[in-house]
Amino acid sequence: MSPVFNPDTFVLGIAVGVLGLVMLLSLIVAYAYDEPTLFALGGYLVGVTLVLLAGRQMRWPVQHIEVVLLILGPAAIAGLHIWLLRKRTTSAADKVLMAATLLIALGLAGLRLVDDSPMAVLASSYGLGTLLLLSWLVLCLPAWRISGPWKWWLLLGHVAGALVAVLFLLGSMDSRANYWPVAMLLLAQGPPTYLALVWRSRLLNEGRLRGLAAKVTDPLTGLSSLAVLIDRLRPAINRAQKVKYGGALYLIAIHNFSGLVNELGVDAKEKLILEAANRIRRAISDSDTAARITEQLFAVVAQDLEDDGQVDSLATRLLVSGLRIESDFLPGVSMQFRVIATNLKVPPLTDVAAAQNWLRGLLGHFGAWPDTHRSRNILLFSNGQIRRPQTTSGNSTF
Helix, strand or coil, X not given: CCCCCCHHHHHHHHHHHHHHHHHHHHHHHHHHHCCHHHHHHHHXXXXXXXXXXXXXXXXXXXXHHHHHHHHHHHHHHXXXXXXXXXXXXXXXXXXXXXXXXXXXXXXXXXXHHXXXXXXXXXXXXXXXXXXXXXXXXXXXXXXXXXXXXXXXXXXXXXHHHHHHHHHHHHCCCCCCCCCHHXXXXXXXHXXXXXXXXXXXXXXXXXXXXXXXXXXXXXXCCCCECHHHHHHHHHHHHHHHCCCCCCCEEEEEEECCHHHXXXXXXXXXXXXXXXXXXXXXXXXXXCCCEEEEXXXXXXXXXXXXXXXXXHHHHHHHHHHHHHHCCCCCCCCCCCCCXXXXXXXXXXXXXXXXXXXXXHHHHHHHHHHCCCHHHCCXXXXXXXXXXXXXXXXXXXXXXX
């Protein structure tokens, strides 16, 4: 027996293969990225497939199955549109309209099942098109401008699916192959809707990643956030109790920040912050942790310093880094840093609140700079007490 090529069956097989791939990718991506809208699309395709299989097993009339799916399929995609393009607040009237849309779609499907007259055909076909148009205009259009660029693919799938459904319901399009109208409907809806949802999911995930990154990295300077600084500071203080010396904490303030803003203009504020961060970054080693606390306050946690002399040397290097005038951002601009440096031989910080209170106490010295340091820009602490500068050999500089 030689095989016979059937164009309708061949094309239907290709359509089913494409839809199967879309369904599989929707479920895989939805599971990987926890995206409920892709689960909904995959569930919709699975649901239609199960209805077709059940109808074949139960020997339901093919024409009735096709009519029901051609009406309820676009209504289901309309529900997805309403969910994605909904208003910021959903009123009671909107909920009533959603329920009415579903009930009218069910009523149109029921009408075609019990009445196959020309008037019923026209009523169900044009009624479905009018229902989808009005529901979209009332429930989706108000949120169109604030939606992402993925909305165009979503609209393409919705319009294409509704057009295919109306044409087949009217009889303007027909096919001898069973279930071909349903396959065409899904083929018009599935790929564009899948592309829209994947695009939307990618944008949402990028936003989440940026939000997570903002918690650990300052978005302007690239330095660590305050939360990361505290996470590094607490174990560094615990480690300092077990070694001979340990590390140090440096707090850096741009003393002439307001003057520079007045001189260069408000537009230069971000450049000033970025330039200060770059100068601080160049003054420390790769193993040190630098963070931005507020607009003009920075901090550095430096570990493995051997004595007070090395603490003082790094404090001086940080101070001098602000005076450098070579810069790609702000050439010729000199920044007056004020530096508070303290070794980490302090009582362990039991929790985040204790660390924040300790930092807050140190930052308070910027607002009330001690009288003995008014002419100097470095304030040094050792074991919680103000001390005089030391050289690396341990001798006083005074």
